Amino acid sequence: MAERWEVLLPERIDPSGPASIAEFARCTSMDEYDSRGAALDDIGRYDAVVVRTATIDAGVIDRADRLQVIAKHGSGLDNVDVAAASRRNVVVCNTPGVNARSVAEHAIALLFGVRRNLRTADRHVREGGWERHAFAGRELAGDSLGLMGYGSIARETATIARGIGQQILAYDPHQADEDFPDDVVRVDDLVDLCDRSDAVSIHVPLVEGTRHAISTAELAALGERGVLLNTSRGGIVDEPALVEALEGGVVGGAGLDNFQSEPPDADNPILDRDDVLLTPHVGGVTEQALERMSRRAAANVRTVYEGGLPESTVNGDAIDREVTP
Numbered sequence: 001m002a003e004r005w006e007v008l009l010p011e012r013i014d015p016s017g018p019a020s021i022a023e024f025a026r027c028t029s030m031d032e033y034d035s036r037g038a039a040l041d042d043i044g045r046y047d048a049v050v051v052r053t054a055t056i057d058a059g060v061i062d063r064a065d066r067l068q069v070i071a072k073h074g075s076g077l078d079n080v081d082v083a084a085a086s087r088r089n090v091v092v093c094n095t096p097g098v099n100a101r102s103v104a105e106h107a108i109a110l111l112f113g114v115r116r117n118l119r120t121a122d123r124h125v126r127e128g129g130w131e132r133h134a135f136a137g138r139e140l141a142g143d144s145l146g147l148m149g150y151g152s153i154a155r156e157t158a159t160i161a162r163g164i165g166q167q168i169l170a171y172d173p174h175q176a177d178e179d180f181p182d183d184v185v186r187v188d189d190l191v192d193l194c195d196r197s198d199a200v201s202i203h204v205p206l207v208e209g210t211r212h213a214i215s216t217a218e219l220a221a222l223g224e225r226g227v228l229l230n231t232s233r234g235g236i237v238d239e240p241a242l243v244e245a246l247e248g249g250v251v252g253g254a255g256l257d258n259f260q261s262e263p264p265d266a267d268n269p270i271l272d273r274d275d276v277l278l279t280p281h282v283g284g285v286t287e288q289a290l291e292r293m294s295r296r297a298a299a300n301v302r303t304v305y306e307g308g309l310p311e312s313t314v315n316g317d318a319i320d321r322e323v324t325p
């Protein structure tokens with residue numbers, strides 16, 4: 001068995017995960033440093049890092065002489081240079097699916113919020129107003145919800161949408177036909193998905209093939225009553241194209257939990273729009289999901305410590321270890 005490990009943690013993490021590996025790991029939070037940058041400058045002393053939003057790029061990895069595992073607290077790995085980690089034989093793993101229900105509920109909450117004008121209605125009442133007919137909304141039952149991607153989060157979103165009487169369509173060229181239930185209509189083109197849906201919810205990672213995948217043509221197909229929902233990654237949506245579509249009445253509204261730049265710039269015109277409901281990248285931030293992610297990330301660290309390879313390892317082909325069930 002290896003000696004006691006040093007593990008770097010995010011500024012905020014549910015304590016149950018670190019507690020579960022305390023017998024072999026001395027855990028240090030990034031908030032014990034003066035800044036996140038200072039914590040990453042000290043990466044050379046750590047055997048493992050659990051990361052949420054901090055950027056673990058090639059420069060950080062090249063300074064990490066002891067590092068054996070980068071365990072993502074979440075699923076998206078756009079903030080980790082996986083290729084650089086592979087060159088240094090560093091395991092990169094994530095926690096897919098553990099926040100699926102939380103993100104799915106948030107996506108549907110955004111859809112309810114946009115369709116029922118909750119942003120403007122709330123402000124209206126707080127300002128002393130009571131013009132009920134000014135905020136007539138639209139029921140979700142009977143509408144069609146298009147899912148960009150059909151992984152674990154999209155499937156949970158579909159489950160909730162079915163319960164409120166929506167028809168489900170999905171676009172995911174990486175899934176086999178048998179992965180789609182009979183009541184989910186598979187669509188082979190993203191523009192076609194937007195054209196056939198009353199709302200489209202994004203559930204794909206940010207990779208080269210998905211960057212700005214939702215742009216002018218897709219928004220035009222979604223139409224003047226359509227709603228775009230993004231609880232995935234901001235770069236998937238071409239934000240200037242979305243602003244232009246909203247200003248021109250090309251699309252009906254949007255619910256956004258993430259942005260190309262986070263937090264969005266103060267002069268971002270999306271901030272001034274009443275037809276857009278905004279949240280600060282909190283789709284997966286629920287008490288239950290945070291505990292599950294903390295425990296799973298810690299379990300992945302334990303697996304590498306014990307000489308194995310977590311099932312959720314994304315660079316297993318480059319690592320000389322066996323997968324541990």
